[in-house]
Amino acid sequence: MNAEQLQKTLRASQYAEQVLSNHQSVLEQDYAIDQFALGLSTEQIYATVQQTVEHLQDEAAWMSALRILRARLMFRWIWQDANQLTNVVTLTRELSDFADACITAAKAFALTPLLAKYGEPISYSGKVQELIVIAMGKLGAQELNLSSDIDLIFAFDEQGETEGGRKSIDVQQFCILWGQKLIYLLDHITADGFVFRVDMRLRPWGDGSPLAISHVAMEKYLSQHGREWERYAWIKARIVNPSPAGDQLLAMTRPFVFRKYVDYSAFEAMREMKAMIEREVARRNIEDDIKLGAGGIREIEFIVQVFQLIYGGSKLELQDRQCLTSLHHLETTEMLDSKAVKDLDDAYLFLRRLEHAIQALNDQQTQSLPTEDEPRQRLVDTLGFKDWDDFMATLNAKRAKVIYQFEHLIQENGPDTLVESFSHLEKKLNEVLDDPARNLVYEFWHSHALKKLPAKAVERLKTFWPHLVEAVLDSENPQVALVRLMPLIESVMRRTVYLVMLIESKGALQRLVKMATVSPWICEELSQYPVLLDEFLSMDFELPKRQDLEDSLRQQLLRIEIDQIEDQMRVLRLFKKSNVLAVAASDVLAESPLMKVSDALTDIAEVSVNATLHLAYQMVAKRHGYPLNAEGQRCAIDHMAFTVIGYGKVGGIELGYGSDLDLVFIHFMDEQADTDGLKPISGFEFAMRVAQKFMSLMTTQTLDGRVYEVDTRLRPSGEAGLLVTSLKAFAQYQQKSAWLWEHQALVRARPIAGDLYLREKFEVLRCDILTQKRDASAVRTEVLKMRQKMKDHLGSSPDQKKDGIFHLKQDAGGIVDIEFMAQYAVLAWSGTNKDLAHFSDNVRILEDAAKSGCLPSDDATALIQAYLRERAESHRLALANQSMQVSASDWHDTRMTVYKLWQRLIDPNAVFALDSE
Template identity: 80%
Template sequence: MNAEQLQKTLRASQYAEQVLSLHSTFLEQDYAVDQFQYSLTTEKIHQLVQETLANLADEIQWMKAIRILRARLMFRWIWQDANQLTNVVTLTQELSDFADASINAAKEFARVPLLAKHGEPVGYNGKVQDLIVIAMGKLGAQELNLSSDIDLIFAFDEQGETNGRKCIDVQQFCILWGQKLIYLLEHITADGFVFRVDMRLRPWGDGSALAISHIALEKYLSQHGREWERYAWIKARVVSGGKEGDDLLEMTRPFVFRKYVDYTAFEAMREMKAMIEREVARRNISDDIKLGAGGIREVEFIVQVFQLIYGGSKLELQDRQCLVSLQHLGEVGLLDEQAVIDLEDAYLFLRRLEHAIQALNDQQTQSLPTEKDLRNRIIETLSFATWEQFLDVLNEKRSKVIYQFEHLIKEKGCDSPAENFSQLEQQLDDLLDEHAKNLIHEFWYGHAIKKLPAKAVQRLKEFWPHLIEAVLQSDQPQMALVRLMPLVESVMRRTVYLVMLIESKGALQRLVKMATVSPWICEELTHYPVLLDEFLSMDFELPKRKDLEDSLRQQLLRIEIDQVEDQMRVLRLFKKSNVLTVAASDVLAESPLMKVSDALTDIAEVSVTATLHLAYQMVAKRHGYPLDAEGQRCSLQHIAFAVIGYGKVGGIELGYGSDLDLVFIHYMDEQADTDGQKVISGFEFAMRVAQKFMSLMTTQTLDGRVYEVDTRLRPSGEAGLLVTSLKAFEQYQLKSAWVWEHQAIVRARSIAGETTLRAKFEELRCKILTLPREEQSVRQEVLNMRQKMKDHLGSSKEQKKDGIFHLKQDAGGIVDIEFMAQYVVLAWSGTNPDLAHYSDNVRILEDAAKAGCLSSDDVSALIQAYLSERAESHRLALANHNMQVSAADWHDTREVVCKLWQRLIDPTATFALESE
């Protein structure tokens, strides 16, 4: 036995003295004195708990055994800490491991009598429900201190009932389970306790149900979760609960870590800090090394505020542990190297001091003692000669924390334009016409403002100078302000958005610029303010296909198949938010046109794919699965159904306001019955899938609709069936279709559905397009169809005389170029099959040059004209303008297109744009 180390341990802790007097054999344990220099692995701690409690069925014996084990381990940890045989990180990890093992052991012990009385808790999904135990606070971060309580939340995956002799619902079962777990750990016996358990961080706090379902927790966080709870949930960790627990925790991540750069965290931090300061003053606990100025909590606040602001986009900042996240903040450049060093040094010192304070009497306190003896014990443990010397070091470290904390808070909001507001107002007033001035006056003195809560009015007044300052910096201040006013009015009750714009000057400037360029974007944000979440987080990179798929899948994952309204809302907001992202990238990052169209097409395809699978599941749930044409069961993995995109979506050329031209085909046995309880034929099954798809896509709700869908390009048009078998589609196209329908197939492409069926369609498309055709006949059919479109959709004679050019429909416009590409495919792919490979105009034209059907110069000029006209059509859509532009501005471009049209399609046409 090391007498000197023993003496130092007993001086460090009166509690250790008590433990040793009750359990003198601890020093003789084989793992004790000579093993104190070694750390305990997680596996070893769990093994110790299991061995200690093995074969103990009696509750009193069980509670006695684990409490004695706790005393043994506490004595060991105090010994190590007092003699500097461990460090803060190792000690807190071991303490947390013991808490985890104790919780799991108590949970299993508490379960047995409940099962005997009530049976297994079975969810409506048919699965036996587990008690999900979520650790919060220091236990969640695996940073538990010597005498910490443990913050827990109890949850379960699915509501239901038990299957025993005394039936109760799953929630009541889990409440009883949790109550017993708490009792086993915190009830004080002659041997003490294991852990004090704090449940106040659960939704609604004290007085609410002790256990909550996954869906109820999700609803609470989305509708009622407060800013301080976001701080709390940073450290949340599943101690027990399996996959359901992991899924539940994953669900909470978007609540904690917003996808956008979230400056509202500053506001929440200021409010929490003020609340703590009031509490410190009320209780006169300025010497509290956790809550006092420069204490542990301020270090955690500094780390957590950066986590909440940037954690959604910088995943490395989502770590639960303070020191790990502190290092990451330095690595990503959010804190300078010296700040990281100072904060880490202070944190480790304060945590070791915290252990020294708590070791004295096994009490959960962070206040410096006032008694001389206790002070002497602490400075001996921490190796200081005097209390004054210790205070000098403590105050030095706390002052560095205070500096970093104050710097962080004051850095934001110190440059408020409110000080120069009268000057800003005058500048703006000089630029506004009477209409704009009246608009502002009506806004501030109207009924909407009068009905606002006082806090919302205050936030609005704080925001207004920032808005004016940003507007004055724009090229068109009046236009920007007038377009933004409806948006401000729509979000002024949701003050979180105003705070975000106050704190993030860059986001506000981007919003003003977008308003100047695009009233369409302003209108979208005004009608659907939730889209501001996306807008404020944008990094102006176009969304990637895989990210889109993962995002939509995760959003739909937790929605039950019969929750149609929720599914529709997710689909609509997914589409709108991502199209907004593309628009922002288009306007602010000047993304290339082709990339923009690719992204818009990806959004549509991902939406169509998800909607098709939802529709298929809904019909299959009610009627079972049909058989395919070869007699195989059409499960969710083999749906024998495909969606064909025509027009802009087929040609990978979607714009902002484009609808979707779709055709549905299937490969089912139309006569065979489904295998469900409500039997229908395969034909009816396919029809219902198509109808359900249309309903999900096109139903108008408060969130708008996903897309307008046009199905008139299906066989026989509006008179034809909504969905067609592959065989019937083939017969129609080969025997009955008009040439213009084959024209449409040039831009057709399978965009969703079963892989094999999609491949069959692509083969059929190639077969149709490479049919031998008489060139002159194709030319005449294309010419006739083009003339009909000009007559019905082009500019009138009066408009042409006024110098108006319809960018899409008039001669030399987009449709002329599309028709030439379609002519190339229909006329020449019989002898050049490669021309039928692509569905987009640019690559069709490029292949025509490769095949020698058109000259490289002609193709280059035509593609340049096409891209210029399409880029302008995108700008017009963003500006809420129609396709009519000044003919004079487009003379040279139209001349290129018209001359090629004359040579390729209509030799009799004359190029006389000026006289149109």
């Protein structure tokens, strides 16, 4: 060996002296001096580990061989580092590769005896389960240092049981035993030392919790209990030996770490974590800790990670695990200037090399500067400084630059830089509030609930209040905005993370105030279900797309076991509410067109109905097996022979805010044949139970509300009829027993969920029924009779009409008149113009009536424009929580347009005294 380099190595590390003493012959035999200057590729490291242990069956021999290999490689790495034959990035990558290779080898060695005793771990869906090893911290980022422990989390994909062994245990217990053995193989100290210290405290719930948990449990923990510091930790998470199950699990964690919105709450979390570390540093008197102390490694990581958490959801390049890589991305994205990046990069590399030099001394996991002269001199010699003072001057200069950048980041985004003085704002607020509003504010600040808040929550509330006041004063109607927002503030004042988000993101707070000014309904939704505020803050105010809705709900439901009904209900309810809220936000803030708003609201309903139907079908099938369809074929989930028909607004693709769903259930099953499960039931009973389960999932009132109110009275025979009807019985009823008003309803009917084959059959049946030749005058008489009943029951009273009130939907010249004219057009004219029965929405029906020559083009256009204007106002009123009764004088011209066409099409004898109404 090169004597000078050897001397420098031994000067740098007392641990290297021990290794050389114990393994000199092996080291001299294995390595020629020129090889010490060469790096090791990932493949070489894996091959070395595998060759070392591949033929060893005895546990003690296996453990000894891997520990001796670790000592030899550590000697090599200390040699390279001491003689500057490597660099920080290369060294940390090689150390991380070695850890990965050892974990892989230990995982394989630990599995064999478990398989012999318990058999293979098989999930309930029939898949062999793997132990998913998640590397966290420096190993996750492939930045392992010379004497680091390795932070791991163990997981598995699905629950199940072992098969084929002497004894059967559940999959979780199998994976716990597997993980325990893996830890023992690497962590246990023998005469040859250890391979890696293993730290499992970053797993959900920390010490005392199960060592391995399922994907479902992990997802539930992160979504419901994940804390801000865990978001920082999971930035660096990486699967050792990736697999499809592991990749899916890691993908699931990314939304928890990287929020869809620009997440300014990360600043507050960083301040809290920094304060916590400073308290720990002071308690332990470790100011000279180059990792945790001021200007240390952790502060550089914080600077990078805070930007990652804030912007990583939208800027994917910031999701990189490695600190230096992400640091340079901050420069290219212009979030940090080039000087700041250069200073932080230089300090990071210096501190990490110093960290290696400290740990090489005695192979101890420490980042504290030595206090004794002898180890200090070793450091000075290794790092090439003249003396300790020279070294400290350089260290302090680099730490000072880190401190400057860190403090600058905190101060620039501090909570007190955005608003005027509190007293001045309060005075301005009081000037615009009336007495009831001022009393409301006073009662809030003196309420019993606020007195019970923790001191920290009160402090955050006081910090938030001037930001809110400033935003409210900038709004169009400060009093309305503040009064509507007060219940929301009360509901989230214990969930202070929301207050932090609104403090840090002025734009989000301004949008919230604008929404409050326009819509009390939105405020009520957010107040009742504060979890929706998360979604609101993440919105980009574009209308949700159908494919995105389907993908989102499918992913959310995918990891919930079929018998976890409460979790399924919660997902369905929050999916609906959050997406309707997104549509409302787009409607108000982006002024999205009415038709697109209705399309989006209808898409949300259809996706919800389809997912709920699949859940209901699976639940019944799990218990009773699958039925046969009317043609004798097995009705598995992808051919369920069951469909949901949407009527009314959902059928007409015209859903509004707060609309319920008019639904009819139709099946195509053999009602007499039994299902093929262990508890068979008839096809009829199966269909009935699916419909009942669907209704339960949709309409049961939970803490999260309902998905939708569902009205099934449009089914054959109404409330007296069966909840679900066979296609054959539905056809017979429509052809022989249905009233004309039921055919009117069928105009706005279309299948929205279920089996494609059955949906097509229904469409054919609907077309056949609607295109029957009818006497136009008879249709006119029946339509007029039904319309008059609705006006009598639902329209404005005579006194209201005298007071100039117009019910936008039910009164003459309103929305229902236009809907009835469209339905009349289909029933009266589609016998000779079948294309009129194609669409279920009013606008396209009227357009087709004009194309076919049944209705003059100008009349169709006039009706469509009146219809869209009235529906747009109905949307606005729904958002404002106001009734459909408006000033008649404001709608005179629109009503006259509708009235004249009504008179021409339906009732030539109609006389409307619109002016008096």
